Amino acid sequence: MNTVAPPPDLLEIQALQAKLVSALRPILAEDGLLWEPEDTIPYECDGLAAYRRMPLAVALPENEAQVSRILQVCHAMNVPVVPRGAGTGLSGGAMPIAQGLVLSLAKLKKIVDINPFTRTAVVQPGVRNLAISEAVAHLGLYYAPDPSSQIACSIGGNVNENSGGVHCLKYGLTLHNVLRVRGVLMSGEIVEFGSLAPDTPGLDLLAIVMGSEGMLAAVTEVTVKLVPKPKLAQVIMASFDDIEKGGNAVAAIIAAGIIPAGLEMMDKATTRAVEEFVHAGYDLDAVAILLCESDGTPEEVAEEIGRMTAVLEKAGASGIRISKNETERLTFWSGRKNAFPAAGRIAADYYCMDGTIPRRHIATLLRRIQEMEKKYRLGCLNVFHAGDGNMHPLILFNGADMDEWHRAEEFGTDILEACVELGGTITGEHGVGIEKINSMCVQFGEHERELFWGVKRAFDPAQLLNPDKAIPSLSRCAEYGRMRISGGKLPHPELERF
Amino acid sequence: MSDVQIQQFREQIQHAAASKTALSIQGGGSKSWYGNPNAHTPLLTSGFHGIVDYQPEELVITARAGTPLATIEAALAEKNQMLAFEPPHFGAQATFGGAIGAGLAGPGRISAGNLRDYVLGTRLMDGQGHDLSFGGKVMKNVAGYDVSRLLPGSLGTFALILEASVKVLPKPASTASLRCFISEARALKVLNEWAGQPLPLSASSWIGSGDANADGELTIRLAGAVAAVQSATVLMKSTLGATELDPAIAAAFWRDLREHKLDCFHALGADDALYRLALPAACPPIDFSTLASSGTQQRVLEWHGQQRWWHGPADASTQAKVKAKAIEHGGHASCFRVGSNGVEQRFTLLSDQAHSAALTAVQAQLRKAFDPSGVFATGRLP
Ligand SMILES: Cc1cc2nc3c(=O)[nH]c(=O)nc-3n(C[C@H](O)[C@H](O)[C@H](O)COP(=O)(O)OP(=O)(O)OC[C@H]3O[C@@H](n4cnc5c(N)ncnc54)[C@H](O)[C@@H]3O)c2cc1C
Ligand SMILES: Cc1cc2nc3c(=O)[nH]c(=O)nc-3n(C[C@H](O)[C@H](O)[C@H](O)COP(=O)(O)OP(=O)(O)OC[C@H]3O[C@@H](n4cnc5c(N)ncnc54)[C@H](O)[C@@H]3O)c2cc1C
Numbered sequence: 001m002n003t004v005a006p007p008p009d010l011l012e013i014q015a016l017q018a019k020l021v022s023a024l025r026p027i028l029a030e031d032g033l034l035w036e037p038e039d040t041i042p043y044e045c046d047g048l049a050a051y052r053r054m055p056l057a058v059a060l061p062e063n064e065a066q067v068s069r070i071l072q073v074c075h076a077m078n079v080p081v082v083p084r085g086a087g088t089g090l091s092g093g094a095m096p097i098a099q100g101l102v103l104s105l106a107k108l109k110k111i112v113d114i115n116p117f118t119r120t121a122v123v124q125p126g127v128r129n130l131a132i133s134e135a136v137a138h139l140g141l142y143y144a145p146d147p148s149s150q151i152a153c154s155i156g157g158n159v160n161e162n163s164g165g166v167h168c169l170k171y172g173l174t175l176h177n178v179l180r181v182r183g184v185l186m187s188g189e190i191v192e193f194g195s196l197a198p199d200t201p202g203l204d205l206l207a208i209v210m211g212s213e214g215m216l217a218a219v220t221e222v223t224v225k226l227v228p229k230p231k232l233a234q235v236i237m238a239s240f241d242d243i244e245k246g247g248n249a250v251a252a253i254i255a256a257g258i259i260p261a262g263l264e265m266m267d268k269a270t271t272r273a274v275e276e277f278v279h280a281g282y283d284l285d286a287v288a289i290l291l292c293e294s295d296g297t298p299e300e301v302a303e304e305i306g307r308m309t310a311v312l313e314k315a316g317a318s319g320i321r322i323s324k325n326e327t328e329r330l331t332f333w334s335g336r337k338n339a340f341p342a343a344g345r346i347a348a349d350y351y352c353m354d355g356t357i358p359r360r361h362i363a364t365l366l367r368r369i370q371e372m373e374k375k376y377r378l379g380c381l382n383v384f385h386a387g388d389g390n391m392h393p394l395i396l397f398n399g400a401d402m403d404e405w406h407r408a409e410e411f412g413t414d415i416l417e418a419c420v421e422l423g424g425t426i427t428g429e430h431g432v433g434i435e436k437i438n439s440m441c442v443q444f445g446e447h448e449r450e451l452f453w454g455v456k457r458a459f460d461p462a463q464l465l466n467p468d469k470a471i472p473s474l475s476r477c478a479e480y481g482r483m484r485i486s487g488g489k490l491p492h493p494e495l496e497r498f
Numbered sequence: 499m500s501d502v503q504i505q506q507f508r509e510q511i512q513h514a515a516a517s518k519t520a521l522s523i524q525g526g527g528s529k530s531w532y533g534n535p536n537a538h539t540p541l542l543t544s545g546f547h548g549i550v551d552y553q554p555e556e557l558v559i560t561a562r563a564g565t566p567l568a569t570i571e572a573a574l575a576e577k578n579q580m581l582a583f584e585p586p587h588f589g590a591q592a593t594f595g596g597a598i599g600a601g602l603a604g605p606g607r608i609s610a611g612n613l614r615d616y617v618l619g620t621r622l623m624d625g626q627g628h629d630l631s632f633g634g635k636v637m638k639n640v641a642g643y644d645v646s647r648l649l650p651g652s653l654g655t656f657a658l659i660l661e662a663s664v665k666v667l668p669k670p671a672s673t674a675s676l677r678c679f680i681s682e683a684r685a686l687k688v689l690n691e692w693a694g695q696p697l698p699l700s701a702s703s704w705i706g707s708g709d710a711n712a713d714g715e716l717t718i719r720l721a722g723a724v725a726a727v728q729s730a731t732v733l734m735k736s737t738l739g740a741t742e743l744d745p746a747i748a749a750a751f752w753r754d755l756r757e758h759k760l761d762c763f764h765a766l767g768a769d770d771a772l773y774r775l776a777l778p779a780a781c782p783p784i785d786f787s788t789l790a791s792s793g794t795q796q797r798v799l800e801w802h803g804q805q806r807w808w809h810g811p812a813d814a815s816t817q818a819k820v821k822a823k824a825i826e827h828g829g830h831a832s833c834f835r836v837g838s839n840g841v842e843q844r845f846t847l848l849s850d851q852a853h854s855a856a857l858t859a860v861q862a863q864l865r866k867a868f869d870p871s872g873v874f875a876t877g878r879l880p
Contacts, residue, residue: 115780116694117690117691117694117779117780118690118778118779118780119693119694119779120779139694140694140695141694161640162640162644164638168637168638169637172611172615173637173638175615175644175647176611176615185856185860187856189855189856191856191857191860192857193857195778195828195829195830196778196779196828196829197776197777197778197804197828197829197830198607198608198612198776198801198804198805199601199612199651199776200830201830201832201845201846201847201850202857202861202879202880203648203651203652203656203861203864204601204614204647204648204650204651205648205857205860205861207614207644207647207648208643208644208645208647208648210644211640211643211644212643213640216643228693228694228695228696228697229696230696231696251555251556252555254555254556254557255554255555257578257579257668257669257671258668259667259668296696296722296723296726297696297723297725297726297729299723299725299726299728299729300722300723300725300726302725303671303723303724303725304723356634356636356637356638356639357636358553358556358558358635358636359555359556360553360555360556385638388636388637388638389636389637389638390636390637390638423634423635423636424634424636425634425636425638425639425641426641427639427640427641428636428638428639428640429638429640430640431640432640432641432642436641440641440642443641443642444641444642445630447624447628447630448630448631448632448642449642451624451630451645451867451868452642452643452645454863454864454866454867454868455643455645455864455867456643457863457867458860458861458863458864458866458867459860459863461863470642471642471643
């Protein structure tokens, strides 16, 4: 079960730290091990800054052999290890564990091999997502999964969160674009999941490593698929004066047999916030704006844009604009891409949620969120991957006010429970981490959680690799259940949970 | 009705667990030849059928394991949608659960991806009779480990699939198939070059005889927007001198290739085996004539050369040579179907892979987590 032990006293911690440091120093370069608080403080949280904890130490290996030796040492000393990529995660997956080591894979950032003929690239885990596409652009190829954090996030983190972005509706998530992963088990053993061939003998273990949030293996090398860069991309910007119409338009496009290269939505609050920031000429009266992209050969794009325009008109769009050139396409997208910084400008803090629902319920969820804004007295911007039903409500609050933060947290939890109730899930792409661990108790029953623990133990019998994340203990859920129910807040307790 | 059946599955599983015996899960039961043979008591899913939910605008279908694949495909076709991985049927009995258990994909795999890529969620029964749900019906989901995706290809050795939700896709607006006679090496070269360009390649096959120097029949399928298919057709005609196939002939060809009904799959002598090699992209031609001198030695390449079929002797020594050849090229091989005198062990063992000891242990532990009493330990998959 989860290993939340009572905190030992300060002297014990210092002794453990000294022991760990002296065991790890011979393995690492001079600047490859940090333990002074002023050096380790940048590692106390990931992109979810609300949850912080100081680690015992931070190790920055430069190669796989060092990773293996570090894990062997920690395994022998019974010290928990939290792997970390770029730290852009939004669910606290890379947040340190007290009395644990942070294993930063950031220095493993070589592009090992690019093969245009097999359309593959072999990269170390610390390579940034966008750096892969940049390195192969001259070959007319790119790496398709494009999380909005792609300038910063690492491919190792992408594998562990099964990340996706605007393009994954058409081109798939990380899972669909990775052929092979090398990694190190907590025991220090080096393993390989998947292969360059189309399948692997035995069980498909690569599939279970995808999205495993650093709990099964430390990823040390990833072989990705590269795909041909489309010759042209064009985007339609459609306005709607009604949420219902906008939501239905999303379903109508898919039902018409079209899989756009991107299908994103922004609500009015978001449009207003971003327009002030990017001046893209958005329709400020629209209740919802849809961005529908088509890519391919010029003939293909012309055909698809024509079909999508017809569907959007029929769905009741109040305005339609089609990008005339690449500059205009990027302008249309600039607001969507800058929604997060724009939220940061209009509120002291924002809390980005991540849940997924069947597409046909988009309007229902948006209306529910409007009610929750009143209930929690907090604003919320909605900007999301509509084509996937993957919602990212940005709850605005002031972090200096603890009461506002608690209301924001409750607001977020309510949204996730609404997602489950509508037949969806508590996290589409950001992972469970520490943030949504209680919501796991809502989505999964006792036996399902027990099986998750069985999976964890199969890879990491000592349960030292990023424990306390993603999979809640049975007692945690019992406690959470009591808490939620006694507060009278669990909506629809009579409904069978997904 | 379904509750009663689920209760019956539970009782059969719990009884097997208590008596420490194994159950061989069977859907259509149409291919006991696939996987390692066993003689355990069958657990039959064919009575547990029906589409549970199908929302075309969500691109998801959920069905019970015993639903005939044909029923699913007919429901999808009505809405102009399809299973993009094109699972082989082999007989009207083929079921949805069996397709997932077998984990196989047809010609579309090279462009559309594997069956596993399309599995969104499953409801399954573990070796203790627990009724569990993992994943869901939405495209994006990282809540908990992706347990559902361990089941494709597990050949019933892990858990009983009760229901599954899979992603479906719209049928392409347009398709065309082209054919020409060229060498294996040239076919592999053009296919891999084209795969690196934005062309609507959807499937390919090259069929050749035992003579390594003779030209073979290359067939290419294009699928996508009308304009894209048209311009690629022009390109391929001029580059390869290819001719376009009549749509009905083309559809029959791709179906018969998928179902192994083409002549090239037929001549399987009693002492022969149909070998399957799964290989990395751009793997050069493999000279099989050095592996054996008897048999028809027919060769079939699919998936731009990443899946290759070869007829050869079924004896253990040839089997070992084929395996070694595949591993030398970074892939793996299986003895897919054997003639009547076939050897027992049909699948590549994991121990042939590098770094396997640790993963073999992981796999064994995973099996225990799903099935502590070995109810599904039929040995069908090593
Ligand atoms: C502004 C912003 C926008 C975002 N947009 C998206 C989006 O569109 N789509 C999306 O999917 N995500 C998005 N994210 C979330 C985040 O960027 C992704 O989840 C990303 O994949 C995390 O990568 P990272 O390298 O920063 O990982 P980290 O945050 O360092 O770690 C994430 C998890 O992976 C584990 N991990 C990291 N590296 C390794 C490794 N080498 N081996 C083993 N475990 C490892 C960690 O333990 C942790 O559990 C966004 C984040 C921000 C801040
Ligand atoms: C090239 C090729 C040739 C093929 N040739 C044939 C052929 O000649 N004949 C043929 O029948 N099939 C053949 N297949 C495969 C097969 O047609 C399909 O995969 C089919 O859908 C299997 O369905 P079934 O119900 O008949 O499977 P079954 O034979 O009943 O089962 C297949 C496997 O899945 C497992 N399984 C079945 N149901 C479940 C469940 N609910 N939960 C867990 N595991 C389950 C079984 O234990 C078994 O290991 C071929 C496939 C390919 C790619």
